[in-house]
Amino acid sequence: MAAPVRRGRSAEGRAxxxxxxxxxxLALFTEHGYDETTVDDIAAAAGVGxxxxxxYFRGKEDAVSPDHETCLARVDAVFAAAHETEPLAPLVLRAADPVFDLYLDSPAEASARFALTRNVAALRDREAASVDTYRRLFGRRLRERLADRPDGELAAAVTAAAVVAAxxxxxxxxxxxxxxxxxRDTCRATFRRVETMLPVAPSVAADDLAVIATRLERAAARLERTAPPG
Amino acid sequence: MAAPVRRGRSAEGRAxxxxxxxxxxLALFTEHGYDETTVDDIAAAAGVGxxxxxxYFRGKEDAVSPDHETCLARVDAVFAAAHETEPLAPLVLRAADPVFDLYLDSPAEASARFALTRNVAALRDREAASVDTYRRLFGRRLRERLADRPDGELAAAVTAAAVVAAxxxxxxxxxxxxxxxxxRDTCRATFRRVETMLPVAPSVAADDLAVIATRLERAAARLERTAPPG
DNA sequence: TGATTGGTGGCACTGCGTGCCGTTACGATT
DNA sequence: AATCGTAACGGCACGCAGTGCCACCAATCA
Known part of the structure; x- marks a missing residue:
């Protein structure tokens, strides 16, 4: 009988x-179910107390998607590094890159996590709460950049939710x-199709578009009066 | 010593x-904190085992906002009763009425719940998960109604998130x-201001508006050439 | 070599949530 | 009005999540 190996003493050991x-x-949750797997089972399977x-983890649920906080910090760093006046559409696209990378770097685990969060109620709630922290982060950063607009807070909240949903x-x-x-680019391509749906459109805001439309409608009415069709 | 009263035997007693x-x-959570309050405390304060x-509740967290499922069913009923071709903007506005009513019917409790969900991490996560069920419901119902549009699923997902955020x-x-x-109408008034931000605008989408604007611009240009002002 | 530091494992404890069971109130039936 | 069936009650015990505490051991440094 070899003595039990203590691996966690160095940085590599901890990783x-x-x-x-x-x-x-992930393996135990997938194979035997989330509720049927105890923390003792996981620890024993990993050869640890x-x-x-x-x-290593705050709780049982955190072992499923453990890199949430790191990724959140990276997203925030993108906003912090961006210029104040950078257009919003490419910025929110770029800000999501850390999230995409997190998934794309380990597709197999991502699929396993996806299946678990779909099927286990506790993990679905956890996922929703996690997504909500991203929504709040985008909301904070967009509020800074939309502060001077009319209804800027509203636009920031709506846009943040829309962007995260996309x-x-x-x-x-x-x-x-x-x-x-x-x-790797499929995610970004899919997301670009949503840009036209956002309140903060690439070049022209919905408000401006509405003003333009009103003025042009009046012009059309004048056209109808001065030059009747025929 | 009077014998303990058993109140839960009739329908009114249960309510x-x-x-x-x-x-x-709500009182104990607010006064002594969520984590410091045990289920035993709540039950004892209510004179019950x-x-x-x-x-009565699935768990400690559910006692804070216990009417979530009922409200969710009412929102779904609004969609179920609506005509298939009803314009989306007034429909999503009307679908939120049960939620507004739930809050407006008991403002004091609503404020207490709001303070708790802001300050207690566990309840904030719970709230996020709850909101996400509304988002999914809106998403399902909108997907039905946007199925024939290009990128209908994407538009449904984005619009659902935007509407719930609004x-x-x-x-x-x-x-x-x-x-x-x-x-009572402040909520609805606030919400109406967001309509122009949504992908599914009241009567015309942003894309359509741009097309119309282009055509009208050309018409106005013709008008300028053929009948100069004077 | 001896002391300090920091991660580990084990133990005990609180509290949430559930299964089970005997008890008791209410309502229906006759 | 007495009785029976239903259903909610209180209480007990149990499993498991999460935490505080402490002794232990490996690595680093004096």
């Missing part, structure tokens, strides 16, 4: 333990399509 | 017990404004 725990959790599991829709279609690693 | 539990939970609490923004501004009961 190894963490990876083992994530893989064990139960108490150690909670030193991102998730893109990721979702990529996942149900088999999560092929070579389709 | 009374339920109300007592909700009020006790601990086991009974779990017969609703929540309206409710939020009503709540931070003091939750005055007479401001």
């Amino acid at each position: 190894e333990v963490r990876g083992d725990l994530v893989r064990a959790a 139960r108490r150690t599991f909670f030193r 991102h998730n829709m893109a990721l979702r279609s990529w996942l149900v399509d088999g999560a092929r690693p070579e389709a | 009374e017990v339920r109300g007592d539990l909700v009020r006790a939970a 601990r086991r009974t609490f779990f017969r 609703h929540n923004m309206a409710l939020r501004s009503w709540l931070v404004d003091g939750a005055r009961p007479e401001a």
